[in-house]
Amino acid sequence: MTSAFAVMNQCVSCRKTDGISPCDGCRKSFCNHHIAEHRQQLKNQLDTLIQEHDRLRQDVNGRSIHHSVYDQIDKWEKQAIARIQAVAQKTREDLQQTLQKSNEQLTSVSQGMTTRLRSVRADDKFTEIELDRWTKQLNALKSHMKFEANIYVPEESTSAIHFIRIKQNDTDKTSTASARASTSNHRERFADINGLAKLEDGGACVRHTDADSKFIYTRGERLYSEGRHVVRFRIENGSASYNVFIGICSSNVGFRQIIYNLAVVAGWFSNSEVWVHGKSKTNSKVKEAEQDDLRANDVLQLTIDCDRKQLELFHERTNKNQILNVNLEKAPLPWHVLLALRRQNDCVRILSDT
Template sequence: MESVDMKSPCVKCSKGCGITTCNGCQQAYCIDHFNQHRQELAIEVESLDQKHDLFRNNLDRKFTEHPLLLQINQWQQDAVNTIQMIAETARTLLRKLLDQTKNEIEKSIKNLADELRSSRECDDYTEIDIKKWTGQLRMLRKTIESPPTILITENETLVMPLISVHNQASTFATENFANHTATVENSTHPSERFDQIVGKAITSEECRVITCNTWFVSYPTIYGSGRYSSGAHRLDYQIEKIGNSPIFFGITSSLESVRDNDENATSIHG
């Protein structure tokens, strides 16, 4: 029996001349409508890039015009000259906390911008990539709308109330923090403990339990206390609770310095 070569018609003009298929939407196009389809994708990426720039500008304005800075300034005006040093100390700590939050968001924004720029220059993107980038931008926007809550407290027992700056996790951060808890049970190596930490994580139970917070678009790095030069070694870990973020177990040379964001390392074992 003679075989018939069935071609998918162009999704735009319905003619039986679909010569190529888009890897993103899996639709067949003729040459003219394929070029038109690519142009439509380019317009979507351009729009996403503009939204990114607008978000970046809003981020600068939000942290530059933070109302808590105005509260500290008002308190300083009502205080006497002898407490100006305390006001400056509180202001410096507040800016440090705000800058820490801003820098973490800026780092995520830069990674997204670099990926967008690289894909646009190489014309290497599909609807799948656009959907991923849109989701990342939505996550960053949600992060800026629910930043860590910073409170100003007053010591009312003094004649002139003193102020201090405290960082209190927001509801959004707290909910995510509770979703990333790992417990280590080292029956074969009772001396093994969690050691150095880079990022948002805390230890408990004599450094045998680590609780990680990954509500920013970055992951903490936790190093173990053990050092091994040869042989086979077994370390038992028990994960009590895990959310949507992945957990990576690996090894690294003790000669390398402690570094942030090992997920971007050029070489890693795990």
């Protein structure tokens, strides 16, 4: 006990025991001389710390505010702006295509309706039934014209940047479908007649009634301006191939002027003789032509491909198919189905269309 106390009261530097003072910081004992040195050392350490702090403060004050992260931020900003601009431009193009396509459809359908209405007015052959149907078609077109109000830009809330796109709501789809249904989605039937003939079964069948051997013409009710459509016909009564013509005609010509050798017409007297834009292509093989003659109950399938500007006629009995390319400059869209009959009691029926 006495020995430990003696050690605690010695100067750690010189081992003297006189005038010993303890240091509260390091818990060591020093004589009067060495305690002064110890305090000076502590002051020197403090001075050094102050100097380092001053240098650090100067470094902070003179530090450049530029940082590499700024470059990353600038890069992100440019890329984000480029993406936004690309999306905005794509959306503008989508909107332009949507409006242009709608205008083209409306123009095509309205022109066809105008031609038909004027033709019927000139022939003075219409009843309340036709007036009611045309009124519904006109109202459907008016509804379709309102589709622009149904185009909107939906918000994308899942991202910090709300990308946009063009979208049409269900009411637009409904009005569009209604407008097109009036001209494209109902079943094909014969609507107009130029000559002595009569329509039967609500326009599904046409019969030649003129005792003279002259062509009478009838055309379908539907307008074809886009897509691919198939109409099947059955020859219920027909004496020869050259007495029945099946094809299309452009809707921009008055129906009373239509004959099979006009430039706006394309079609067949079976596979034996073809008429395209006023020019005939006759089968030179007599035996083959005889095999192509139409007979009662023969079924012909007419395919109207507006997108490819083509017509196809498939003769189911002979299993022969023929394709015609249509020049839109000579026979512009939209088209009607065109049928010509030559002999009394010649009769053709529409079986189905898709």
